[in-house]
Amino acid sequence: MAVLTRLAGDIGAAEEAVQEAFTVAAERWPRDGIPPGPAGWIITTARNKLIDRERREATRRGRHAEALLLHAPADAPEEGPVPDDRLRLIFTCCHPALAEPARIALTLRLLGGLTTGEIARAFLVSEATVAQRVVRAKGKIRDARIPYRVPSDADLPERLGSVLAVVHLIFNEGYLAGCGEPVRDELCAEAIRLGRLLAELMPDEPEVLGLLALMLLIHSRRAARVTPEGRLVLLADQDRALWDRDLIAEGQDLVRRCLRRDRPGPYQIQAAINAVHSDPPTDWRQVVRLYDLQMTLAPTPVVALHRAVAVAETDGPAVALALVDALALDGHHLFHAVRADLLRRLGRTADAAPAYEAALTRTENRAEQDLLRRRLTQVRPPE
Amino acid sequence: MKHYLIALYQPQGPAPEPEALQTIMDELGVLRRELESSGSWVFGDGLHDPSTATVLRPSEGRVLMTDGPFAEGKEHLGGFVILRAPDLDAALEWGRRYALATTLPVEVRPFATEGGR
Numbered sequence: 001m002a003v004l005t006r007l008a009g010d011i012g013a014a015e016e017a018v019q020e021a022f023t024v025a026a027e028r029w030p031r032d033g034i035p036p037g038p039a040g041w042i043i044t045t046a047r048n049k050l051i052d053r054e055r056r057e058a059t060r061r062g063r064h065a066e067a068l069l070l071h072a073p074a075d076a077p078e079e080g081p082v083p084d085d086r087l088r089l090i091f092t093c094c095h096p097a098l099a100e101p102a103r104i105a106l107t108l109r110l111l112g113g114l115t116t117g118e119i120a121r122a123f124l125v126s127e128a129t130v131a132q133r134v135v136r137a138k139g140k141i142r143d144a145r146i147p148y149r150v151p152s153d154a155d156l157p158e159r160l161g162s163v164l165a166v167v168h169l170i171f172n173e174g175y176l177a178g179c180g181e182p183v184r185d186e187l188c189a190e191a192i193r194l195g196r197l198l199a200e201l202m203p204d205e206p207e208v209l210g211l212l213a214l215m216l217l218i219h220s221r222r223a224a225r226v227t228p229e230g231r232l233v234l235l236a237d238q239d240r241a242l243w244d245r246d247l248i249a250e251g252q253d254l255v256r257r258c259l260r261r262d263r264p265g266p267y268q269i270q271a272a273i274n275a276v277h278s279d280p281p282t283d284w285r286q287v288v289r290l291y292d293l294q295m296t297l298a299p300t301p302v303v304a305l306h307r308a309v310a311v312a313e314t315d316g317p318a319v320a321l322a323l324v325d326a327l328a329l330d331g332h333h334l335f336h337a338v339r340a341d342l343l344r345r346l347g348r349t350a351d352a353a354p355a356y357e358a359a360l361t362r363t364e365n366r367a368e369q370d371l372l373r374r375r376l377t378q379v380r381p382p383e
Numbered sequence: 384m385k386h387y388l389i390a391l392y393q394p395q396g397p398a399p400e401p402e403a404l405q406t407i408m409d410e411l412g413v414l415r416r417e418l419e420s421s422g423s424w425v426f427g428d429g430l431h432d433p434s435t436a437t438v439l440r441p442s443e444g445r446v447l448m449t450d451g452p453f454a455e456g457k458e459h460l461g462g463f464v465i466l467r468a469p470d471l472d473a474a475l476e477w478g479r480r481y482a483l484a485t486t487l488p489v490e491v492r493p494f495a496t497e498g499g500r
Binding site: 097143144145146147151155362 | 385466470471472475492493495
């Protein structure tokens, strides 16, 4: 898709050409056998279809589209630092001029290979909504001429941030779904696949490696995190035999590679924190130090909340509660869940119960609700 | 090359103080000269207040005329620039500079047909 989009300069035309190529393949391959390089065969056939199509249109409109198609893209100098079609496509799909849901849908559709129906199910919206987002985004790319290239070095940090945010959002939606199912594995797998692709294409960007490491380390605990009945298991209570050792080794290795570059960023630090958790017993002082670093880079109330959780382990729940109470995060279910746990540990069960209830009303995730309800019955046994 | 509209939206109310306005006008002058020397400038100007606008509406083969702007709002189109740019990123960069120079929100929008020469 990426190669053809560059040739066609238009995502819609490229998609149609690929469709046509598969149609030809469906007719020919059963008869003539599968060619030695099936992917290359599809690209070549689709490219020929594109040229046919451009010829037809060129004749009809009396334009020189064919000449443009054959000459311009192949000889055009690479404008960005990394000359790869897939990378260009990622940057186009994640362009900040597109709305976030459109970026996510477009990335999953064109780079993840998910169908419109699969994206709709994953995000619990209608298929028509996803289709409309994709069509609208493609229309804007074409009409406003959103460029199909890797941004220049000057723009790269900001634009790369937009790409990483899209991949991270896809992963988070899979890992901690906003509602319904506790984990949607297909989204996690797709995000990791995109993360690997980015790491392969941009191996010198530490935040790219950091995001991949973060996703691998979190995903390594997948089997231990949710019981077969769909119950959420907290890190401290997990059966470590279920952790995926290969993913942990790969994630920790990536974290070490990042550290050597000494250009820390939010994803790398989150990955480092998860790497510490992957070596039990957790070195909580190290975790607090990493959150301190995170606070200097991205001082948000949510980071402060997570830091307080670590402080509870090093300095006790009373110190942590004072930190939590100073945060303005009333709408955030984790804020109430953390407060409730700290109050419970301090023996203030009468205060903990309403905090658990506040957390319960602020999450739609069934597994989280279930965990919070279990805690609530600990502090206020049902009559 | 493609043509883009950079629309500047300004709030209702009095114009900025003379010194502030002068700074804005100076920066707009710099931007315009840069656009002209790079061959990107097509047209641009500020508009009179919305109270000077007249609206014409077709109705059953006739045209009705009313005083005032098409839509009343807290913000209105205060002026615009039409420029040539190779792609949206280039147009957005000019738009960014207009937003900073005028301290106003701007809308960058592509024209429907190719720009030509």
